[in-house]
Amino acid sequence: MPLPPLICPACRAPLDPAGARVACSSCGRGYTSEGHWDFAPDLVFTDIETPCHVEEQGERLRAERFYLPLLRELADQAEKPVTELRVLDDGCGFGAGVEYLRSQGIDAIGVDVGWRSQEWQQRDPPWPYLRADGRALPFADGSFDAVVSFGVIEHVGIAGESGVSEEVAPDYQEHRGRYVSEALRILRSPGVVVLSQPNGSCPVDFWHYAGRVPARWHSPRQPFLPRYRELARWAKEADSAVDVESVSPHRLLAFERIPALELAPGESPSKDLGDERQHRGGAQVEGDRGQLGAFERVGRGRDR
Numbered sequence: 001m002p003l004p005p006l007i008c009p010a011c012r013a014p015l016d017p018a019g020a021r022v023a024c025s026s027c028g029r030g031y032t033s034e035g036h037w038d039f040a041p042d043l044v045f046t047d048i049e050t051p052c053h054v055e056e057q058g059e060r061l062r063a064e065r066f067y068l069p070l071l072r073e074l075a076d077q078a079e080k081p082v083t084e085l086r087v088l089d090d091g092c093g094f095g096a097g098v099e100y101l102r103s104q105g106i107d108a109i110g111v112d113v114g115w116r117s118q119e120w121q122q123r124d125p126p127w128p129y130l131r132a133d134g135r136a137l138p139f140a141d142g143s144f145d146a147v148v149s150f151g152v153i154e155h156v157g158i159a160g161e162s163g164v165s166e167e168v169a170p171d172y173q174e175h176r177g178r179y180v181s182e183a184l185r186i187l188r189s190p191g192v193v194v195l196s197q198p199n200g201s202c203p204v205d206f207w208h209y210a211g212r213v214p215a216r217w218h219s220p221r222q223p224f225l226p227r228y229r230e231l232a233r234w235a236k237e238a239d240s241a242v243d244v245e246s247v248s249p250h251r252l253l254a255f256e257r258i259p260a261l262e263l264a265p266g267e268s269p270s271k272d273l274g275d276e277r278q279h280r281g282g283a284q285v286e287g288d289r290g291q292l293g294a295f296e297r298v299g300r301g302r303d304r
């Protein structure tokens with residue numbers, strides 16, 4: 001299946017790309033494709049670069065064990081086969097989740113603006129990925145049945161668009177609100193947006209712990225990690241008709257255990273582990289760390 005209809009992310013006029021360049025006939029902005037369309041040419045999300053195949057494995061397992069069952073439910077509700085669903089992974093990272101969903105016949109597409117996109121070329125197939133900002137998506141209204149997002153919204157609205165900072169920009173609420181409203185805008189009905197991130201109300205954060213082994217402790221008032229009430233508010237502000245619910249993280253945090261992950265005091269797993277140590281001999285286990293660290297929220301699209 002080809003890409004869904006594209007729009008200019010700046011002014012939302014329809015785009016009609018032919019070849020590797022397109023100019024918006026309304027605002028004149030230009031976009032190019034070098035293998036993948038770049039709809040966020042001025043935005044680079046910076047992050048520590050690690051060839052972290054554990055993270056990639058997590059993307060795949062999450063798609064298999066958590067997203068796919070959820071998508072089957074949605075397909076039943078929509079009274080169509082799951083293979084007729086179109087899904088956006090909004091901040092898809094390496095794209096392994098998209099690859100898995102496509103292997104199941106689902107029309108999955110990924111967007112991201114960070115270094116992990118370098119791996120898209122190795123995906124099978126390599127094309128359904130775009131550089132695009134979750135706050136200004138290049139898709140027409142109602143183009144997707146589901147939008148999934150894991151570990152992205154807490155990095156939206158961070159000063160300097162940096163994955164290594166926890167300092168929010170003064171207008172971070174606006175940025176996060178836009179991220180949620182864009183996900184809802186491109187959703188058709190019945191549809192579902194799944195947002196997951198470590199819960200800001202929980203003082204333990206297992207995900208952003210560089211240098212703070214074994215976890216990051218923070219005040220529940222620190223604004224970096226969103227709380228349920230904030231997510232619900234952003235969703236309701238975007239569309240008062242959506243239902244917002246908290247769902248169980250069961251099977252969400254499937255990951256590959258790294259047997260060699262015994263860190264010396266002060267050693268940072270995200271910086272110091274070589275590919276070798278990350279990659280080898282992992283027993284596949286399912287994590288239930290969600291009880292402490294992460295929860296996900298679901299918004300359902302209204303009838304359009």
Ligand SMILES: C[S@@+](CC[C@H](N)C(=O)[O-])C[C@H]1O[C@@H](n2cnc3c(N)ncnc32)[C@H](O)[C@@H]1O
Pocket residue numbers: 045055058059090091092093094111112113114115116132133134135149150151152155156
């Ligand atoms: C912690 S990684 C999670 C990747 C993937 N979702 C996963 O499950 O492993 C966060 C990702 O969000 C991406 N990201 C950050 N800000 C974004 C934005 N405004 N729009 C799209 N992607 C963004 C980063 O480039 C990075 O790949």
Ligand SMILES: [Zn+2]
Pocket residue numbers: 008009010011012013024025026027028029
């Ligand atoms: Zn335009």
